[in-house]
Amino acid sequence: MSKHTFMGYRRQDGSVGVRNHVLILPTITCATQAAMQITKLVHGTVSFIHQHGCAQVGDDFEQTFRTYYGIGANPNVYGVVVLGLGCETHQAKNVATELKKTGKPVELVSIQDEGGTLDAISRGAKVAAKMVREASSQRRVPCEISDLIIGTECGGSDACSGLSANPAVGRVSDLLVEHGGTAILAETTELIGAEHLLAERAVSEQVSKKVYEIIKSMEDRAIKAGVDIRTGNPSPGNRRGGLTTLEEKSLGAANKAGTSALQEIIAYAEKPTKKGLVWMDTPGQDIEQLTGMTAGGAQLVLFTTGRGTPTGSPIAPTIKISTNTPLFKKMDDNIDLNAGGIIDGTESIDDVGEQILHEILEVCSGKLTKAEILKQHDFGIWRIGPTF
């Protein structure tokens, strides 16, 4: 076996899962409580609480729909029980119809059609239990690192983020790209001030132009709001950590993208069409970014933090990497790896990059991350329109 191999779940469409979840997908906030009840009844199922799915229109409707679909379509999901209410804008049956095209098992349950919450839970639990049994008979097989889409993210950043953990993740991003995989850079807000460095690396004039377009669009939101973006970003914790301006934070955040050429810009929750380094247009808000990247097909997320966060996804393992050693010691519950050795002068960026790569292969083969063990099932969709 080659050095960069792991044991994953090969799906019908050729994609590779690193987990084998049965997802209870509530397509409307009204169904989230019933969905959580099903996860309590049936081992091997996951779900999440959210506030979306009704009275949304236009691009905002489409973005939420794309997110539901993408989460269900993620290769880490073996099968999906789509759980709706019945009268909502985002019709569960339409999400189910799209998901069936992936070839994975999909079942539809509607609270109104079943005659209420308890009957919907009963039917949802029954179909989920059957799916879990089927899922458990699937075996892991050798897979290549080129099968991976890895999301990169920094949250609760400090001044060390741009010096230690982000450059180490950048090294991993480059290694992944060299071996034929895909790395997602995101959080457009936190690239404001560093966009020229990424535009220079774009594969075409068109991609370079798009870099400036999405940056302008994000910056214009703050300008239209009539506020200094610094009132919200960098956050109070970022500032306590030594980050003074958004530009400074962005220059550190951009290090996660390594040195590879930028292949394309994709919309929120959209699946990359290219291998290599891609940029997903998401806000800097951690959970919205994480949700967008996993809906775009990321099977695993690398998450650097200087202040310490518990963040995790219901479907994708999230490897938490501290930027400084004191944090690693302080928040042992949450942090998987430490890049603080780079600050301490005991390790190089390449050393930490190698450790992260090793951990990726372990986690992709089944080792649990701390966020998974603590059931940190965060989910939040980037809303781009008002509710009606």
Added chain:
Amino acid sequence: MTQNQYKFVVLNPSDNVAVALEEIPADETIYLSNGTNITIKSLIEFGHKFSIKKMSKGDTVIKYGEVIGRSSQLIEVGEHVHVHNVEGNRGRGDQK
């Protein structure tokens, strides 16, 4: 006294700030690689910045060799450089 007893980093030769990699108390002397000495004016916390070149109000603040903002007041060498004396240039909806 040992030179450079406190850990700090200047990320790019064109930078006018340095990053403290450990807490540096006030009145301590920092020895830059270009041979100049700096007296730290006030306590610099871990990860925070101090000035290594004098900046007038409105001057560009440079870190990583890139623009991270502009000084909102005169910044003497050795001063803490942070939100109290640096403004961001981007996302400024408050400055139309």
